[in-house]
Amino acid sequence: MNQNYDAIIIGMGPSGIFCAYELIKLKKAQNILLIEQGKRVEERICPISKTGKCVKCKPYCNITSGFSGAGAFSDGKLSLYNPKDDDIHIGGELHKYIGVEETKKLIDYTDQIYLEFGADKHLEGVKHQEEIEKIYNKAKKEGINLINIPIRHLGTEKAHELYKGIEKYLEDNGMNMLFETAVEDLIIEENRIKGVKTVNSKTGQKQEYYSNNVVSAVGRKGANWLSNMCEKHNISTKSGTIDIGVRYELSDKVMEKVNKYMYEGKFIARPFPFKDKVRTFCQNPSGFVSSEVYDNDMALVNGHSYKDIKSTNTNLAILVSHNFTYPFKKPIEYGRNIAKNLNELGAGNVIVQRLGDIYRGKRTWEEDLEKNSVVPTLKSAVPGDITYAIGYRTMTDILQFIRELDKVVEGFADPDNLLYAPEIKFYSNKVEIDNNFESSIKGLYSIGDGGGMTRGLMMASCAGVQMARILQWKF
Numbered sequence: 001m002n003q004n005y006d007a008i009i010i011g012m013g014p015s016g017i018f019c020a021y022e023l024i025k026l027k028k029a030q031n032i033l034l035i036e037q038g039k040r041v042e043e044r045i046c047p048i049s050k051t052g053k054c055v056k057c058k059p060y061c062n063i064t065s066g067f068s069g070a071g072a073f074s075d076g077k078l079s080l081y082n083p084k085d086d087d088i089h090i091g092g093e094l095h096k097y098i099g100v101e102e103t104k105k106l107i108d109y110t111d112q113i114y115l116e117f118g119a120d121k122h123l124e125g126v127k128h129q130e131e132i133e134k135i136y137n138k139a140k141k142e143g144i145n146l147i148n149i150p151i152r153h154l155g156t157e158k159a160h161e162l163y164k165g166i167e168k169y170l171e172d173n174g175m176n177m178l179f180e181t182a183v184e185d186l187i188i189e190e191n192r193i194k195g196v197k198t199v200n201s202k203t204g205q206k207q208e209y210y211s212n213n214v215v216s217a218v219g220r221k222g223a224n225w226l227s228n229m230c231e232k233h234n235i236s237t238k239s240g241t242i243d244i245g246v247r248y249e250l251s252d253k254v255m256e257k258v259n260k261y262m263y264e265g266k267f268i269a270r271p272f273p274f275k276d277k278v279r280t281f282c283q284n285p286s287g288f289v290s291s292e293v294y295d296n297d298m299a300l301v302n303g304h305s306y307k308d309i310k311s312t313n314t315n316l317a318i319l320v321s322h323n324f325t326y327p328f329k330k331p332i333e334y335g336r337n338i339a340k341n342l343n344e345l346g347a348g349n350v351i352v353q354r355l356g357d358i359y360r361g362k363r364t365w366e367e368d369l370e371k372n373s374v375v376p377t378l379k380s381a382v383p384g385d386i387t388y389a390i391g392y393r394t395m396t397d398i399l400q401f402i403r404e405l406d407k408v409v410e411g412f413a414d415p416d417n418l419l420y421a422p423e424i425k426f427y428s429n430k431v432e433i434d435n436n437f438e439s440s441i442k443g444l445y446s447i448g449d450g451g452g453m454t455r456g457l458m459m460a461s462c463a464g465v466q467m468a469r470i471l472q473w474k475f
């Protein structure tokens with residue numbers, strides 16, 4: 001394989017592959033290299049459905065690594081925008097670099113690409129405006145903001161098929177792709193990027209590839225790697241927000257109206273006494289709670305929602321935003337320590353606890369779950385006590401948020417509802433970039449969730465498209 005490229009893209013999540021797609025459209029794809037530590041999308045199989053528990057696949061978790069990234073293995077939701085809004089309320093900070101109107105155009109353009117590759121044409125959250133308005137007003141009275149935007153639901157299994165089509169399109173159009181290959185280091189000379197050092201996870205073979213344009217397109221799985229690279233090479237960063245919380249599972253009946261009218265309700269509040277931002281995220285009607293593995297066998301919780309396979313439960317994340325101040329500069333390590341302690345309490349697994357048991361100040365036992373009305377969908381989760389490891393402030397925020405939302409969605413605070421932990425979103429290491437996404441290292445660019453720019457499939461994909469449009473003038 002050639003060792004010199006016009007551009008090298010690290011990571012084949014949504015931002016990386018949409019950058020590659022757009023370079024093909026711009027006729028600039030003749031000499032581009034994509035590098036991914038995980039497998040091809042068709043080879044990404046999680047064995048938990050057969051084994052009944054997470055076996056912590058080596059060398060990388062098939063849910064968090066591989067073509068299409070971790071997002072495609074959750075529920076495959078594309079969050080669009082409300083045309084009436086004069087701001088972008090979710091998805092990160094892409095609009096701060098290119099403007100709100102340009103971001104909306106990018107969303108429209110990127111959404112059309114998804115449709116061309118087989119995304120469901122049906123949009124959630126565009127009908128039933130009268131009913132949504134009632135929920136909005138009810139929430140507002142309780143000091144809770146409800147953000148309702150159109151959502152295109154791919155479904156976990158359908159997302160695999162869609163991304164497989166994109167993978168084939170990239171290959172058919174001459175894109176160079178290296179799978180099961182990790183970038184060990186960046187090659188930087190005199191504050192300029194020169195290339196990358198890689199290692200093949202199967203053979204252990206090391207290789208160097210060279211380019212004056214390198215795009216870090218890593219997702220949350222790569223956030224720790226990127227943080228290490230920034231520290232090693234003095235790449236300018238600033239501490240961003242880290243979201244720490246739980247995956248909450250409750251009956252579909254409780255969430256019936258929200259599921260029907262919006263599919264995903266994005267509720268945001270600042271509960272007493274700390275007034276921290278607490279929000280719901282990644283709602284999965286009739287879905288399944290899942291486990292995923294990050295570096296050093298760290299087990300985190302997430303959620304799936306399929307098109308064809310249904311449970312009787314809805315799951316969603318409840319996340320507390322943490323913004324640390326001087327002198328603390330290591331939010332990723334803070335989150336990892338919480339996850340580590342929770343994993344140790346669960347013998348390496350995700351912990352599940354009944355809400356009622358938290359109120360009673362006791363741990364949950366297996367026999368408690370056996371008679372619980374909400375049956376856990378993640379069978380490998382270990383009953384326990386998450387309050388031993390999640391900080392007082394975070395836990396207080398979560399419990400107060402649940403109480404307040406119960407006034408809007410009756411049954412949201414039912415004692416039989418389940419909390420799984422840890423759910424942590426690693427995008428707190430924000431690479432400082434200019435409006436062309438270039439870092440303090442000349443020729444090194446940063447996009448995607450791992451660098452703190454975006455959150456979620458749609459915005460990561462949009463960032464990739466914009467990155468390609470910037471790169472076209474560089475070679």
